[in-house]
Amino acid sequence: MLFAYMFVDVMSPLQSLIETQRGWSPESFGYYAGAEYIFNVLGFLILAGIILDKMGVRFTGTLSASLMVGGALIKLYAVSNMFEGTGLESWLDSWWTSMPGSAKLAAFGFMIFGCGCEMAGITVSKAIAKWFNGKEMALAMGLEMAIARIGVFAIFSISPRLADWMGTPTVVIPIAFCSALLCIGLLCFIAFSFMDRAYDAETGTSKNSGAETAEEEFKVSDVAKIFSSQLFWIVALLCVLYYSAIFPFQRYAANMLQCNLDLDATQAADIFRWFPIGAAILTPFLGYFLDRKGKGATMLIFGAVLMIVCHLTFALVLPSVPSTAIAFSAIVVLGISFSLVPAALWPSVPKIMEARYLGSAYSLIFWVQNVGLCLFPILIGQVLQASNPGITDPLKYNYTVPMLVFASLGVLALGFGIWLKILDARNHYGLELPNINPTKEEGIMTSEGMTME
Numbered sequence: 422m423l424f425a426y427m428f429v430d431v432m433s434p435l436q437s438l439i440e441t442q443r444g445w446s447p448e449s450f451g452y453y454a455g456a457e458y459i460f461n462v463l464g465f466l467i468l469a470g471i472i473l474d475k476m477g478v479r480f481t482g483t484l485s486a487s488l489m490v491g492g493a494l495i496k497l498y499a500v501s502n503m504f505e506g507t508g509l510e511s512w513l514d515s516w517w518t519s520m521p522g523s524a525k526l527a528a529f530g531f532m533i534f535g536c537g538c539e540m541a542g543i544t545v546s547k548a549i550a551k552w553f554n555g556k557e558m559a560l561a562m563g564l565e566m567a568i569a570r571i572g573v574f575a576i577f578s579i580s581p582r583l584a585d586w587m588g589t590p591t592v593v594i595p596i597a598f599c600s601a602l603l604c605i606g607l608l609c610f611i612a613f614s615f616m617d618r619a620y621d622a623e624t625g626t627s628k629n630s631g632a633e634t635a636e637e638e639f640k641v642s643d644v645a646k647i648f649s650s651q652l653f654w655i656v657a658l659l660c661v662l663y664y665s666a667i668f669p670f671q672r673y674a675a676n677m678l679q680c681n682l683d684l685d686a687t688q689a690a691d692i693f694r695w696f697p698i699g700a701a702i703l704t705p706f707l708g709y710f711l712d713r714k715g716k717g718a719t720m721l722i723f724g725a726v727l728m729i730v731c732h733l734t735f736a737l738v739l740p741s742v743p744s745t746a747i748a749f750s751a752i753v754v755l756g757i758s759f760s761l762v763p764a765a766l767w768p769s770v771p772k773i774m775e776a777r778y779l780g781s782a783y784s785l786i787f788w789v790q791n792v793g794l795c796l797f798p799i800l801i802g803q804v805l806q807a808s809n810p811g812i813t814d815p816l817k818y819n820y821t822v823p824m825l826v827f828a829s830l831g832v833l834a835l836g837f838g839i840w841l842k843i844l845d846a847r848n849h850y851g852l853e854l855p856n857i858n859p860t861k862e863e864g865i866m867t868s869e870g871m872t873m874e
């Protein structure tokens with residue numbers, strides 16, 4: 422997941438460079454960024470859940486890592502000089518002419534990569550659930566997310582520097598570097614598969630390399646049941662609204678800082694990289710806190726409030742007071758928000774969804790979330806373009822309107838967080854309770870939705 426998250430954001434600090442070098446407009450960049458989720462939204466993620474339940478962690482993990490490598494190589498080819506002047510480029514340039522051929526092919530590669538990345542996300546969750554069954558699940562999930570966030574921190578630091586490495590700036594070197602890392606990631610997963618097989622032999626798990634039991638298997642009838650649950654929709658909508666104001670923002674953040682503070686790509690990325698590193702440091706501690714003290718619903722509300730404050734600062738304060746200190750503080754606070762919500766959200770799902778269809782519930786929440794992650798970068802690209810008529814210099818955009826859109830998503834997410842807390846107080850789902858029973862240290866609410874005695 423470390424290398425996957427690095428690849429996701431390898432282009433984020435290079436928006437202005439790809440615009441200058443390959444003629445990608447903000448709108449094209451938005452379409453490219455949203456492409457990661459298109460196949461997932463069209464149903465691949467639901468299929469991925471079925472494959473995971475039927476074929477197990479080892480097969481699905483290897484397949485997902487291979488998809489990521491394949492998609493990365495297509496994207497690498499699309500931005501490389503080898504693609505320039507080919508028949509494929511001429512053909513791709515000949516239709517939907519506002520989107521360059523290189524952006525179309527890169528977006529296609531990113532679609533394939535996105536299938537692998539999200540499939541890997543649910544596979545890793547299931548693998549953690551299996552390996553940490555009856556142990557500190559929220560802490561383990563927090564650590565996994567922290568490692569992924571370190572990847573984002575690393576790539577925001579490395580990408581602009583790699584781009585400048587050869588003297589003439591190019592996006593090819595950072596993408597080639599991350600593609601090589603994904604190949605190493607595939608080898609790591611293959612190595613994990615051997616460990617997982619040995620673990621099964623040791624623990625006597627028979628089938629599909631997982632703790633899959635008949636009652637955990639994906640059933641089509643469960644989809645209807647999950648979709649008709651009010652709680653599912655509250656959690657899924659909170660998730661999609663919150664994450665749509667985080668991951669799509671991540672794509673534009675470096676350029677937003679460049680435009681407001683008159684920085685180069687490296688300086689902007691150097692400020693922004695503290696957002697994921699703050700989240701990486703705090704998330705495991707919050708997972709530990711949640712395991713022992715609870716307060717999950719309160720953490721969701723508090724996280725949404727912090728996000729609104731930060732996005733409003735970027736929208737309204739930074740353009741009139743272009744201060745690096747203000748930008749840096751808002752970035753750090755956003756990192757705190759991005760620890761609170763994921764640390765509380767994912768371990769809360771087992772408390773409100775039946776254990777029988779928990780795996781499907783996770784995959785369907787990811788699916789709803791992916792709709793937002795797919796549409797919002799496109800919408801933000803369009804809003805940025807529409808709110809900056811006649812601006813051709815990628816360092817002169819005014820980001821007020823796009824940042825207000827992100828802040829509004831936070832307000833809606835806050836509404837769902839409050840609603841969830843009210844329902845929890847009324848119906849006692851246990852969202853505010855610790856996962857570990859204080860009288861029995863070993864009694865942990867697992868992501869399989871059961872309390873292990």
Ligand SMILES: C[C@H](NC(=O)[C@@H](N)CCCCN)C(=O)O
Pocket residue numbers: 426429538539542566569664668763767787790
């Ligand atoms: C665990 C969670 N991951 C997700 O929500 C993914 N569905 C989206 C990942 C986006 C990068 N491709 C998280 O990272 O908090």
